Amino acid sequence: MKLGAVREALILIALACLPAIGQGFYFRDKVSWESPIPASELVTVDQAKAWGDGAVWVDARPDDDFSKDHVPGAFSLNEDRWNELLQQFLPKWSPDKKVVVYCSAQSCNTAREVAKRLRDEAQLKDVFVLKGGWEEWLKKNR
Amino acid sequence: MKFAWRILDLIVGGVFVYAGVLKVLDPVQFGIDIDNYKALPWFISVRLAFYLPWLEILCGLVLIFRFLYRGGLSILSALTLIFICATIAAKARGLDITCGCFGHASQHWSFPQHMAIDLAIFFALAALLCTELIRGARYDQKS
Numbered sequence: 001m002k003l004g005a006v007r008e009a010l011i012l013i014a015l016a017c018l019p020a021i022g023q024g025f026y027f028r029d030k031v032s033w034e035s036p037i038p039a040s041e042l043v044t045v046d047q048a049k050a051w052g053d054g055a056v057w058v059d060a061r062p063d064d065d066f067s068k069d070h071v072p073g074a075f076s077l078n079e080d081r082w083n084e085l086l087q088q089f090l091p092k093w094s095p096d097k098k099v100v101v102y103c104s105a106q107s108c109n110t111a112r113e114v115a116k117r118l119r120d121e122a123q124l125k126d127v128f129v130l131k132g133g134w135e136e137w138l139k140k141n142r
Numbered sequence: 143m144k145f146a147w148r149i150l151d152l153i154v155g156g157v158f159v160y161a162g163v164l165k166v167l168d169p170v171q172f173g174i175d176i177d178n179y180k181a182l183p184w185f186i187s188v189r190l191a192f193y194l195p196w197l198e199i200l201c202g203l204v205l206i207f208r209f210l211y212r213g214g215l216s217i218l219s220a221l222t223l224i225f226i227c228a229t230i231a232a233k234a235r236g237l238d239i240t241c242g243c244f245g246h247a248s249q250h251w252s253f254p255q256h257m258a259i260d261l262a263i264f265f266a267l268a269a270l271l272c273t274e275l276i277r278g279a280r281y282d283q284k285s
Contacts, residue, residue, distance in 0.1 A: 005216045033188060
């Protein structure tokens with residue numbers, strides 16, 4: 001009996017689950033399942049605040065959002081004016097300080113991208129992304 | 143003519159096996175590529191990144207060995223169509239995406255290059271599917 005296309009497709013869809021589950025199991029500790037940012041690169045508002053002067057805050061949101069409001073003492077560093085803002089930011093940074101990058105919310109990607117560029121291009125160490133972003137900071141501080 | 147369709151099967155099947163293997167080797171990067179489309183939350187993107195490459199490989203092999211053939215063709219056609227729509231939607235939303243379809247080789251492809259390859263694959267799949275359906279209908283008429 002010849003199987004219909006739909007039934008054949010369902011068999012293939014089910015079969016592909018087997019190696020996928022196996023690979024997922026193998027990678028279970030190497031992948032961040034809940035966030036694209038590994039847990040080791042995330043920091044909560046409370047943790048970052050506890051670092052006090054040992055932390056430099058970086059606002060990865062667009063200029064307009066930064067000018068409306070931002071974490072006190074934060075530097076604006078977004079991808080729209082990367083080269084210009086990076087030159088202004090680097091003199092304020094020192095190797096003993098941790099960098100905390102945030103964007104608008106948990107769902108935004110710009111903080112992750114700015115943090116990656118700071119690590120890869122500016123060769124900075126101890127760069128973290130703020131969990132929950134600006135929204136979370138507001139909740140904890142307003 | 144049958145020989146030409148068989149060659150097309152092998153080429154398209156081989157392309158999907160190759161693309162799938164590249165993604166299987168680096169599922170995290172593929173997850174980031176899916177996430178860049180900003181269409182799905184991360185927890186879905188990362189799970190798809192582990193699943194879709196195996197589905198591609200399996201369906202590619204189906205085309206090469208002609209087993210569960212119609213099912214494989216249907217899945218690959220649907221996947222390619224979804225991918226084309228997602229790419230166009232991402233472009234319309236101004237997202238600068240890396241498709242990651244063929245690993246590093248496709249990293250610097252422009253949007254028109256992506257579209258040309260995707261549409262060529264889609265039309266090849268559609269042609270194979272139509273041929274198979276016509277062949278099936280003829281077989282049913284005879285029997």
